[in-house]
Amino acid sequence: MTVAEPERVLWPLNGAGAPVAPSAPAVVGVADLRATNAAAVLAVVRSADPHPRLSELVKATSLSRPTVEAIAEELADCGLIEVAPALSARGQRSPGRPARRFRFRPHAGFVVGVDVRPRSVTARLADLDGEPVAAHRLTVHADISGRARAQAVVSAIRAAMTEADVDTPHIWAATIGTPGLVDRSNTRVRQADNLRTWSDTDIVGILREELHCPVAVENDANLAALGEQWHGGGKGSAEQRLTESGSAERPLTEQGSAEQHLTGPGSAESGSVEPGSAERALAESGSVESRSAELPLTGPGSAEQRLTGPGSAESGSVEPGSAERVLVESGSTESRSDGPSLAESGSAERRLTEPGAAEPSPADPPPDALTDGKTGEMLFVLLGERLGAGVITGGRLLRGHHGAAGEIGFIHFPDPSATPNDPAPASTPTSTPTPGLQPLADSVISGVGVGDPGAVLAVEGYGRRLAAGLAPVLLALDPALVVLGTGRFRTPDTTAAAELLLNAARDHAARLLVDPPSWRLSSLGDDAVLTGAVRFALSSVEVVLHTRPTSLMARVRGV
Incomplete structure (x- = not known):
C-alpha cells in the first residue's frame, strides 16, 4: 500500500x-x-x-x-x-450500569x-x-x-x-x-x-x-x-x-x-x-x-530500575x-x-x-506559563566525536537563516599552549590550529577518576578553552542555562571528569561574561538526540x- x-x-x-x-x-x-x-x-x-x-x-x-x-x-x-x-465500585451501591x-x-x-x-x-x-x-x-x-x-x-x-x-x-x-x-x-x-x-x-x-x-x-x-x-x-x-x-x-x-x-x-x-x-x-x-x-540494562528482568x-x-x-x-x-x-x-x-x-x-473562548496562557527563563533561553553543547550546539531562545529552536545556527565546531578555540598551566589533552594536535576542539582521550577521562594529576590538569584546561571559545556566543545570546552533553561520560567512573569539566568551564566563563548563565550536565546522556527526535516527530x-x-x-x- x-x-x-x-x-x-x-x-x-x-x-x-x-x-x-x-x-x-x-x-x-x-x-x-x-x-x-x-x-x-x-x-x-x-x-x-x-x-x-x-x-x-x-x-x-x-x-x-x-x-x-x-x-x-x-x-x-x-x-x-x-x-x-x-472504576471499581466495591462497597458502593449503584442503581444501574455506570456511564461510559x-x-x-x-x-x-x-x-x-x-x-x-x-x-x-x-x-x-x-x-x-x-x-x-x-x-x-x-x-x-x-x-x-x-x-x-x-x-x-x-x-x-x-x-x-x-x-x-x-x-x-x-x-x-x-x-x-x-x-x-x-x-x-x-x-x-x-x-x-x-x-x-x-x-x-x-x-x-x-x-x-x-x-x-x-x-x-x-x-x-x-x-x-x-x-x-x-x-x-x-x-x-x-x-x-x-x-x-x-x-x-x-x-x-x-x-x-x-x-x-x-x-x-x-x-x-x-x-x-x-x-x-x-x-x-x-x-x-x-x-x-x-x-x-x-x-x-534496566527494566523487566534486571536487578534494578532507575x-x-x-x-x-x-x-x-x-x-x-x-x-x-x-x-x-x-x-x-x-x-x-x-x-x-x-x-x-x-x-x-x-x-x-x-x-x-x-x-x-479559552484564554491563552501567559508566555511565562509556558517556559521559565532557563527553559526558554538555553544553549546545549554536544560533546561527542564532534562539537556542536543547539540554541533555544524565546522558547523556540534557533536555526538561523541557513539552518546553521549553533555550529560552534567551526570556532577557532584558544590554543592550549597560549594559556599557562593548560596542557593539551592527549588527543589534541599541537601543529596547525584547526577549528573546534578535539575530544578528550578516553585515557584522560578515566585518569581523572583515579586521581591522575596530569589528567586533572588536562580536563580543567579543556573546560577553560571551551568557555573561552563559547564566551562570544554566550555574550551574544545571553542564555539562562548552558547544558553540557554527557555522551563522552557514560559510566559512573567518568562522573568525576564530567563534573570537573563543568566546574572549570563555568568558573572561567564567569570571568568573561557580564551575566553568567547557570551550567548543568545533561541528564539524558546518549538519549538527548533520540528524545528530541521523538519530540520533533x-x-x-x-x-x-x-x-x-x-x-x-x-x-x-x-x-
Whole structure:
C-alpha cells in the first residue's frame, strides 16, 4: 500500500515561522465542521482526569449531546479513543450500569526517532504519548557510504518495528538526527564532513518511500537541545510542567537495547523493547528513552530500575500557548501559531460548532506559563566525536537563516599552549590550529577518576578553552542555562571528569561574561538526540490531531 504524504507537512519545532492566514474569509464545509469538532472532543478526552463521561464532553465542548455522541463513536471506530474500564465500585451501591468513560489510545499510531552517528545508528519507536515502545541499535563502520548508512537506518527502524509488532501504516512520522548542516526545510543534509557521501544521500526520500509518512532530518545538536528542554536539564519547575502538560508526572522504567554489528546492507540485527509510562495531556507527550547499549540494562528482568532525569520523568507537551486558529478551506484545515510556543497546538483553538451551540473562548496562557527563563533561553553543547550546539531562545529552536545556527565546531578555540598551566589533552594536535576542539582521550577521562594529576590538569584546561571559545556566543545570546552533553561520560567512573569539566568551564566563563548563565550536565546522556527526535516527530502528528484527527486513520485503512 502506498499512501502519499500530504502536500504540506508542518514541523512546528523547526523554528520556522508559522504559515500566514489568508485575508479572505474561509469557506466552511460540513466536513470541516465535523473534523474541527472531532479535534475538540479528542483534546478533552486526552486532557481530562479522570477519563470523561459523555456529559462531561458535552459540557467541555459546548456541543450538543447527539453531536458529541456521534463524534465519540467515530473516534472510537477510528481507534483513537476507547471506552475505559469501569472504576471499581466495591462497597458502593449503584442503581444501574455506570456511564461510559472514554480514554485516548496512544497505540493508535507511532513515531520514529533516529540518531545517526559515524559508528552507530539507533532507531526508537514511540507511541502517541511519546512512550518508548522499542529500540534498536546497529554498529557500523565509520567510513561506509551514504547509501549503506541509509540502509542501516532502514534496517534499524524495521528491527524496532518487528520487535514491537507494528506495521508501516501505523507509523505516522519520523525524524532523523544527524551530524552536519541541514537545510531549513528539514529535507536534506547539506554538509556532513565526518560521514562519507552522506550529504549526497536523500535519506528523507528513502525513508518516505519506505514508511509512507512525513519524514524530517535535523541536526543532532538541535534535537539534543529540544530533548533537554523537554525532559532533561532544561525543563522548568514542577508547577510549570503541570501547566504545560495538564497532568502529574509518573516515573519511567527503561530497558537498554542490545548492540550488534552491521557489516553490510541488509544484515539482521536484534533490538530491545523499552517500556515506559507517563500520562497524556492536551498536546504532544513523550518520554525519555533508554540509554545506549553501553549502559547497564534496566527494566523487566534486571536487578534494578532507575529514573531517567533528575528524579522523575515528565509528560512533555507541545506548549499550548499558541493563539491557534483553524483555517478551514474546502475540506482542509490549517494551523497557525501567533504566539511564542514551540509548536502549534489546540489550546486556543477556534472550534466551529453547530448552529446554536455556545463557542468557548479559552484564554491563552501567559508566555511565562509556558517556559521559565532557563527553559526558554538555553544553549546545549554536544560533546561527542564532534562539537556542536543547539540554541533555544524565546522558547523556540534557533536555526538561523541557513539552518546553521549553533555550529560552534567551526570556532577557532584558544590554543592550549597560549594559556599557562593548560596542557593539551592527549588527543589534541599541537601543529596547525584547526577549528573546534578535539575530544578528550578516553585515557584522560578515566585518569581523572583515579586521581591522575596530569589528567586533572588536562580536563580543567579543556573546560577553560571551551568557555573561552563559547564566551562570544554566550555574550551574544545571553542564555539562562548552558547544558553540557554527557555522551563522552557514560559510566559512573567518568562522573568525576564530567563534573570537573563543568566546574572549570563555568568558573572561567564567569570571568568573561557580564551575566553568567547557570551550567548543568545533561541528564539524558546518549538519549538527548533520540528524545528530541521523538519530540520533533510527535509535533507534526499533533498538528493533525488538533485539526483533523480522523484523517490519520485513513493510513491504517488504506484509504
